[in-house]
Amino acid sequence: GQNIDQPTEMTATEGAIVQINCTYQTSGFNGLFWYQQHAGEAPTFLSYNVLDGLEEKGRFSSFLSRSKGYSYLLLKELQMKDSASYLCAVRDQDDKIIFGKGTRLHILP
Amino acid sequence: DSGVTQTPKHLITATGQRVTLRCSPRSGDLSVYWYQQSLDQGLQFLIHYYNGEERAKGNILERFSAQQFPDLHSELNLSSLELGDSALYFCASSPGDELTEAFFGQGTRLTVV
Numbered sequence: 001g002q003n004i005d006q007p008t009e010m011t012a013t014e015g016a017i018v019q020i021n022c023t024y025q026t027s028g029f030n031g032l033f034w035y036q037q038h039a040g041e042a043p044t045f046l047s048y049n050v051l052d053g054l055e056e057k058g059r060f061s062s063f064l065s066r067s068k069g070y071s072y073l074l075l076k077e078l079q080m081k082d083s084a085s086y087l088c089a090v091r092d093q094d095d096k097i098i099f100g101k102g103t104r105l106h107i108l109p
Numbered sequence: 110d111s112g113v114t115q116t117p118k119h120l121i122t123a124t125g126q127r128v129t130l131r132c133s134p135r136s137g138d139l140s141v142y143w144y145q146q147s148l149d150q151g152l153q154f155l156i157h158y159y160n161g162e163e164r165a166k167g168n169i170l171e172r173f174s175a176q177q178f179p180d181l182h183s184e185l186n187l188s189s190l191e192l193g194d195s196a197l198y199f200c201a202s203s204p205g206d207e208l209t210e211a212f213f214g215q216g217t218r219l220t221v222v
Contacts, residue, residue, distance in 0.1 A: 042213035095165040101151035
């Protein structure tokens, strides 16, 4: 079956670095996405990986290893506003987009 | 503001009823995606339309249907509503037929009582 796993919750300190992991088992692979979602709000796009390697975008970076079915989202210089849920999603061979249940990130001052 | 408009923002209806949720994509975007988000299930992909044609279907119930009109707005129809259909329904749009960067609307919160 299709499965995307990510930790349910994580806690980190303001100014620190945190890595949110995502592993997936899907029918084929056509790209992996990370979204940020604040409580009660719409998800906002963070990154898209289709090839192996690291994509950097400001304080956020996303890494993909297709052979391992693994991705991570790296957040640097954490700010209080980064407290949110982070959703990993994979587009499979039939163009279906499967989301993980999200990782709730708590930032402590 | 993502530029994607969803109406209504909130909807309360009774079991067995039928409702229609509406989505207007960002100007120029040809793709519309529908998602359901409930507390215990996370974000579930329902269906994707590109330029009026269905492109991909997720775990969408037979009681649910959708369409994209020539002006590119989309409607999601939910019928024979059950308590378990209570959720946030999001619409997202993107320029092409690949979800490389999608913009989400603010969602419609459906409560079935």
